[in-house]
Amino acid sequence: MTIPPSPHRPDDVERIAAAAVAPTERFAARTSGMVASEIRALFAVASRPEVVSLAGGMPNLAALPLDSLAAEIGDLVAREGQVALQYGSAQGVPALREQICDVMAEEGIQADPNDVVVTVGSQMALDLVTRLFCDPGDVVLAEGPSYVGALGSFAAYQAQVVHVAMDADGLVPELLEEALRSLAAQGITPKFLYTIPNFHNPAGVTMAVARRQRVLELCAEFGVGVVEDNPYGLLGFSGVRYPALRSLDRSVIYLGSFSKTFASGLRVGWAVVPPAVRDRLVLAAESATLCPPSFTQMVVSRYLEKQDWRAQVKTFTEQYRERRDAMLAALETYLPAGCTWTVPDGGFYVWLTLPEGVDAKAMLPRAVTARVAYASGTGFYADGYGSRQLRLSYCYPTPERITEGVRRLAGVIETELEVRRTFGLPASSAELRRGSHTPSPDTA
Amino acid sequence: MAVLAGGLSHEREVSLRSGRRLAGSLRAAGLEVREWDADATLIARLRSERPDAAIVALHGGEGENGAIQAVLELLGVPYVGTTSTACRRAWDKPTAKAELARAGLHTPDWVALPHTTFRELGAQAVLDAMVDRLGLPLMLKPDQGGSALGAQVVRAAADLPAAMVSCLAYADTVLAERFVRGTEVAVSVVHDGAEPRALPPIEVEAPGGVYDYTARYTPGATTFHSPVRLSADTVALLERTALEAHALLGLRDVSRMDAVVDDEGRVQILEVNVSPGLTDTSLLPMAVTAEGSDLGAVFAALVERSVSRETLSAPR
Numbered sequence: 001m002t003i004p005p006s007p008h009r010p011d012d013v014e015r016i017a018a019a020a021v022a023p024t025e026r027f028a029a030r031t032s033g034m035v036a037s038e039i040r041a042l043f044a045v046a047s048r049p050e051v052v053s054l055a056g057g058m059p060n061l062a063a064l065p066l067d068s069l070a071a072e073i074g075d076l077v078a079r080e081g082q083v084a085l086q087y088g089s090a091q092g093v094p095a096l097r098e099q100i101c102d103v104m105a106e107e108g109i110q111a112d113p114n115d116v117v118v119t120v121g122s123q124m125a126l127d128l129v130t131r132l133f134c135d136p137g138d139v140v141l142a143e144g145p146s147y148v149g150a151l152g153s154f155a156a157y158q159a160q161v162v163h164v165a166m167d168a169d170g171l172v173p174e175l176l177e178e179a180l181r182s183l184a185a186q187g188i189t190p191k192f193l194y195t196i197p198n199f200h201n202p203a204g205v206t207m208a209v210a211r212r213q214r215v216l217e218l219c220a221e222f223g224v225g226v227v228e229d230n231p232y233g234l235l236g237f238s239g240v241r242y243p244a245l246r247s248l249d250r251s252v253i254y255l256g257s258f259s260k261t262f263a264s265g266l267r268v269g270w271a272v273v274p275p276a277v278r279d280r281l282v283l284a285a286e287s288a289t290l291c292p293p294s295f296t297q298m299v300v301s302r303y304l305e306k307q308d309w310r311a312q313v314k315t316f317t318e319q320y321r322e323r324r325d326a327m328l329a330a331l332e333t334y335l336p337a338g339c340t341w342t343v344p345d346g347g348f349y350v351w352l353t354l355p356e357g358v359d360a361k362a363m364l365p366r367a368v369t370a371r372v373a374y375a376s377g378t379g380f381y382a383d384g385y386g387s388r389q390l391r392l393s394y395c396y397p398t399p400e401r402i403t404e405g406v407r408r409l410a411g412v413i414e415t416e417l418e419v420r421r422t423f424g425l426p427a428s429s430a431e432l433r434r435g436s437h438t439p440s441p442d443t444a
Numbered sequence: 445m446a447v448l449a450g451g452l453s454h455e456r457e458v459s460l461r462s463g464r465r466l467a468g469s470l471r472a473a474g475l476e477v478r479e480w481d482a483d484a485t486l487i488a489r490l491r492s493e494r495p496d497a498a499i500v501a502l503h504g505g506e507g508e509n510g511a512i513q514a515v516l517e518l519l520g521v522p523y524v525g526t527t528s529t530a531c532r533r534a535w536d537k538p539t540a541k542a543e544l545a546r547a548g549l550h551t552p553d554w555v556a557l558p559h560t561t562f563r564e565l566g567a568q569a570v571l572d573a574m575v576d577r578l579g580l581p582l583m584l585k586p587d588q589g590g591s592a593l594g595a596q597v598v599r600a601a602a603d604l605p606a607a608m609v610s611c612l613a614y615a616d617t618v619l620a621e622r623f624v625r626g627t628e629v630a631v632s633v634v635h636d637g638a639e640p641r642a643l644p645p646i647e648v649e650a651p652g653g654v655y656d657y658t659a660r661y662t663p664g665a666t667t668f669h670s671p672v673r674l675s676a677d678t679v680a681l682l683e684r685t686a687l688e689a690h691a692l693l694g695l696r697d698v699s700r701m702d703a704v705v706d707d708e709g710r711v712q713i714l715e716v717n718v719s720p721g722l723t724d725t726s727l728l729p730m731a732v733t734a735e736g737s738d739l740g741a742v743f744a745a746l747v748e749r750s751v752s753r754e755t756l757s758a759p760r
Contacts, residue, residue, distance in 0.1 A: 041591075044460065045452055045457075423608050424605060
């Protein structure tokens with residue numbers, strides 16, 4: 001067989017390839033929202049040490065016992081390397097699934113290890129659950145504001161998000177009912193309610209115990225599923241353990257994670273699903289990754305088995321409480337009139353509302369120039385709300401850096417208010433509420 | 445070879461992308477390249493590793509206002525790009541525009557005012573005067589910086605106050621410019637041979653007519669035309685203008701002129717960049733490709749020039 005001579009010289013190949021259809025023209029329509037943004041560009045600066053970043057949600061791993069972990073991991077590879085470095089079950093390592101049930105029992109959840117599906121972080125569980133339930137155009141209910149990673153998953157599957165507002169006690173059942181009725185009147189049944197009941201990201205509030213049953217009843221009444229995302233549940237500051245929604249209703253899909261209670265870099269999370277959902281979820285997981293990494297699952301399993309993980313969670317919690325206190329004290333001391341914020345009883349975040357008219361996203365370049373960064377509020381809404389809000393995280397910087405960051409932020413807000421006054425734009429009204437007594441995260 | 449990229453300006457992300465692209469092209473051209481951030485370790489690295497030359501791929505702030513260039517001059521490190529003195533002049537948009545206009549080149553009518561002027565004289569009166577003189581729509585830009593960060597088109601007078609506030613979040617002074625309709629074109633200049641030469645112009649067709657940050661850095665968002673859809677005379681005029689602006693502002697080695705060819709065929713210079721973007725979606729690399737050249741080869745020649753320049757001027 002002879003190969004016909006090429007009509008082109010080899011160095012023409014690149015030019016011909018360039019002249020063909022650009023790969024960007026073959027992108028799927030659902031990726032049209034994945035574009036470069038000024039805001040993301042500014043975050044490149046936030047990663048520099050000169051900037052106090054109150055933007056990210058990185059857990060503080062400083063308190064982890066690295067030496068003993070290293071020894072355990074070394075031993076794991078030496079003794080069980082043939083298993084740890086091999087493919088595993090699509091549903092996850094059986095021993096770990098049993099241990100996950102013990103962890104969840106701390107929050108009142110009774111689950112069968114067979115209903116646990118281990119995922120690459122709970123983000124993957126969220127992605128798979130959305131993939132299972134949402135066709136393009138389907139409606140999902142979520143708190144307003146909501147976790148940006150969840151909004152990203154919903155957008156990727158072209159689901160529509162309808163936000164339901166919160167107050168200091170979390171999701172407001174009356175507003176949930178209103179939303180459900182309004183959608184029902186349009187003939188729409190949302191696929192599920194996505195909720196973060198404990199120490200909400202980004203709002204910092206917790207759903208009152210009395211509301212939990214009502215939220216479940218409403219969803220049942222309207223035939224709407226519930227997806228409970230609970231990465232921070234064990235990181236409460238007051239010692240109160242809030243009952244997980246899953247502990248009140250076994251039909252709830254529950255998402256858990258070791259990212260905040262152990263190590264985020266291992267990317268081990270899980271979903272607990274009703275048996276009717278489980279098999280399809282496992283098939284979806286298999287098509288995504290074949291199986292979650294055996295190695296990181298076994299590291300977590302060893303850690304839970306050999307270390308006093310409850311004491312470690314307590315250590316983390318104490319650190320975060322100290323940082324939360326530093327942030328609240330600095331906010332009280334430095335922020336100008338017209339700012340209000342939530343008081344978290346656990347987790348990583350404070351949700352700040354700026355004086356009327358101030359746009360957190362438009363103010364961000366000024367903040368970056370002043371060497372402080374935050375996450376502006378609109379990113380936590382699917383519908384453009386949240387321009388007056390921003391999220392401050394206290395999980396990673398030291399208390400001293402938090403104080404300095406808030407001091408810088410206060411200066412930025414003062415300057416922004418001054419510029420707004422110059423241009424005759426409404427600043428905050430005079431009787432200006434200030435402080436932590438008006439914590440509604442959604443005033444938009 | 446040290447490629448300096450990153451820094452602490454608002455354009456850090458763009459600079460890192462420029463640095464990555466440039467470093468990759470230089471390595472492909474056979475040079476040994478280090479990528480260094482402009483941080484507290486930079487001077488120690490420059491002293492200890494003594495690169496043959498540095499290429500400033502920093503955008504905004506220290507990378508373009510002459511500061512990093514002054515440090516390189518202090519340390520006697522040869523570098524590709526404009527000198528610190530010329531950077532200082534060209535980087536400030538109102539200063540550069542004034543020089544271009546004085547030399548008879550066209551640039552859209554403008555006014556540059558700091559926040560304090562609006563505060564002290566009354567913002568509404570100043571804004572009214574601005575609109576009377578420049579008309580609407582208006583282009584608002586921070587007086588310094590690039591990548592269209594903070595730049596916006598204002599179409600109604602009622603939107604001006606809010607637009608001023610967001611523009612002033614990037615800088616203390618706002619440059620307000622008459623909005624010019626026409627064909628948006630970029631012409632890059634490189635001095636890799638005996639004389640500076642203009643690369644083929646690239647026509648920019650941005651979605652919605654606004655070449656903003658998203659349009660600049662999202663692959664596929666903007667349509668580029670090369671050759672441009674303009675007459676040969678206009679192309680010649682564009683190239684002549686870019687070379688003239690390059691010389692007039694005292695720029696060295698490399699620059700890029702952004703301009704609009706207006707309805708009367710005049711080349712209206714929007715700005716001249718001392719540190720043109722080198723990212724995958726940037727205009728200078730596109731022009732190099734359009735010419736059939738290679739980015740690595742062009743910059744390798746610029747590096748050679750910078751080294752021989754330093755050798756010639758070094759005290760004996």
